[in-house]
Amino acid sequence: MRQTVRLVPVMMMTVSAIVSISGPATVAGLTCPSESGCNRPRFKHSTLTIAPYAAVGSNEITYRESENFPSNLKQSVETGIDMAQKLLGKVSGVSVFLYESQSSTAQDASAYTDIDSAWCEATRSEITGYCSNDSTNREKAMEGENNVYASHRDACQSDCGKGAVGAVPMVITSGFANKEDGTYYDDVENQMTTFAIHEYTHAFQMHWGKHIPTWLMEGGAVFLEAVFSNDNSRAPRETFSGYFNSHILKKVRDIYSDQTNFANWLTKFGSDRKCGDSDPHPPPNIMPNEDVGAAGYYNVGALAVAFAINKANANYTANGGRTFIDFWTSTVARKGFWHSIDVVDNDYVFDDMVHWPSEVPEGKGWKKALCDFTGYATVEAFYADFEEFVAPNGEVKSAIDLAAILESDDSVDSLRSEFINAAATTSPNACEAAPPPPPGLLSVGSAATFLPLNTVFSLLLLFLGGFLVF
Numbered sequence: 001m002r003q004t005v006r007l008v009p010v011m012m013m014t015v016s017a018i019v020s021i022s023g024p025a026t027v028a029g030l031t032c033p034s035e036s037g038c039n040r041p042r043f044k045h046s047t048l049t050i051a052p053y054a055a056v057g058s059n060e061i062t063y064r065e066s067e068n069f070p071s072n073l074k075q076s077v078e079t080g081i082d083m084a085q086k087l088l089g090k091v092s093g094v095s096v097f098l099y100e101s102q103s104s105t106a107q108d109a110s111a112y113t114d115i116d117s118a119w120c121e122a123t124r125s126e127i128t129g130y131c132s133n134d135s136t137n138r139e140k141a142m143e144g145e146n147n148v149y150a151s152h153r154d155a156c157q158s159d160c161g162k163g164a165v166g167a168v169p170m171v172i173t174s175g176f177a178n179k180e181d182g183t184y185y186d187d188v189e190n191q192m193t194t195f196a197i198h199e200y201t202h203a204f205q206m207h208w209g210k211h212i213p214t215w216l217m218e219g220g221a222v223f224l225e226a227v228f229s230n231d232n233s234r235a236p237r238e239t240f241s242g243y244f245n246s247h248i249l250k251k252v253r254d255i256y257s258d259q260t261n262f263a264n265w266l267t268k269f270g271s272d273r274k275c276g277d278s279d280p281h282p283p284p285n286i287m288p289n290e291d292v293g294a295a296g297y298y299n300v301g302a303l304a305v306a307f308a309i310n311k312a313n314a315n316y317t318a319n320g321g322r323t324f325i326d327f328w329t330s331t332v333a334r335k336g337f338w339h340s341i342d343v344v345d346n347d348y349v350f351d352d353m354v355h356w357p358s359e360v361p362e363g364k365g366w367k368k369a370l371c372d373f374t375g376y377a378t379v380e381a382f383y384a385d386f387e388e389f390v391a392p393n394g395e396v397k398s399a400i401d402l403a404a405i406l407e408s409d410d411s412v413d414s415l416r417s418e419f420i421n422a423a424a425t426t427s428p429n430a431c432e433a434a435p436p437p438p439p440g441l442l443s444v445g446s447a448a449t450f451l452p453l454n455t456v457f458s459l460l461l462l463f464l465g466g467f468l469v470f
């Protein structure tokens with residue numbers, strides 16, 4: 001899907017599947033069946049590893065850039081990656097491809113010769129031998145389009161048709177350059193840092209394969225944008241709640257205010273992998289391909305992540321509560337979310353031609369991890385409670401009421417600083433005893449931390465997820 005250039009900043013960050021030639025592939029003497037377009041659970045596992053941030057020399061990132069990529073923007077990308085690595089650890093196989101934007105009047109394709117061939121090699125599937133050697137990245141860069149996504153490289157596995165994510169090459173184009181004079185917008189350095197945090201989060205998430213639904217992938221990445229928006233190594237800074245107000249909550253309210261199309265958005269689109277406009281989708285066989293609805297993956301998703309942490313905190317009050325640090329980093333069952341996803345015991349079986357990647361059965365995979373973390377009996381119940389929270393009886397709550405579930409700015413800042421300072425010198429995820437099982441279902445509205453808000457909405461609205469490329 002092609003994008004158009006917009007004159008307002010557009011944050012376009014996605015997890016992308018490589019568009020490659022599909023068809024029977026031969027692996028270790030087996031002939032694999034054809035797959036059903038992008039509606040396929042091919043990423044059952046990953047071979048990605050996560051090393052502690054302090055493990056110097058482990059899982060270091062490779063950077064490649066086109067000839068004239070601005071060094072200050074590369075530095076901004078490195079800043080964002082470094083922030084995210086301190087929280088999430090160092091994911092193996094990450095390579096960052098930096099494409100310089102060009103103005104429409106000064107195009108020079110030769111600047112991309114080396115990076116194009118390096119991109120092809122970085123994405124070459126170990127299963128099919130194909131690489132992503134089309135000219136899309138280069139063309140978008142030359143047209144000044146903003147093109148930012150995390151791709152993947154298939155690792156070779158004998159598990160026919162269910163390849164593993166073996167590496168995560170990502171593209172960051174120095175967008176916003178296509179003002180008429182070819183210069184950059186003032187906040188482009190900050191945008192590069194935000195892009196880097198977002199895409200690196202996807203690399204971390206892909207450690208658990210790609211059975212994760214899009215709202216959790218994109219919402220999780222946007223949530224961490226907010227977490228790091230007030231880090232003291234960047235400017236301009238924005239508080240956690242300020243980021244939610246400026247970039248997330250208005251979109252959530254817009255979506256849920258369209259009750260005709262988007263009532264119960266999370267319930268409706270929660271299992272959608274959003275892999276392309278023309279592809280078949282699971283029941284309900286619809287997708288929110290309008291800008292407003294598609295933005296839900298990013299914005300409803302981010303609020304739903306905050307909601308999960310809020311519920312977990314309430315559910316485990318007697319056990320020390322829960323924070324975003326637990327959600328992202330704890331390796332203890334029922335305390336953390338990501339590290340509790342079971343990718344070893346995948347005893348549920350998908351039919352490649354029928355099922356949807358995120359159609360993990362209740363009680364398995366990410367659904368079990370989410371229920372264990374939040375205390376809900378089922379993900380369906382979690383969704384239902386979220387809908388009731390956002391729009392009780394179809395009446396969408398105010399931004400202030402929605403923000404009431406957020407962890408406080410002070411708490412986010414101090415927890416983040418404390419954790420990343422420690423991560424720089426010590427190994428994260430120390431072993432602890434597992435807490436007792438959750439007591440059971442939660443009631444609606446048990447907010448753990450009330451955050452009074454007096455922040456005025458920013459007049460500059462960044463449209464999250466206006467374009468999705470899969």
Ligand SMILES: [Zn+2]
Pocket residue numbers: 013014015198202217218221
């Ligand atoms: Zn994304």
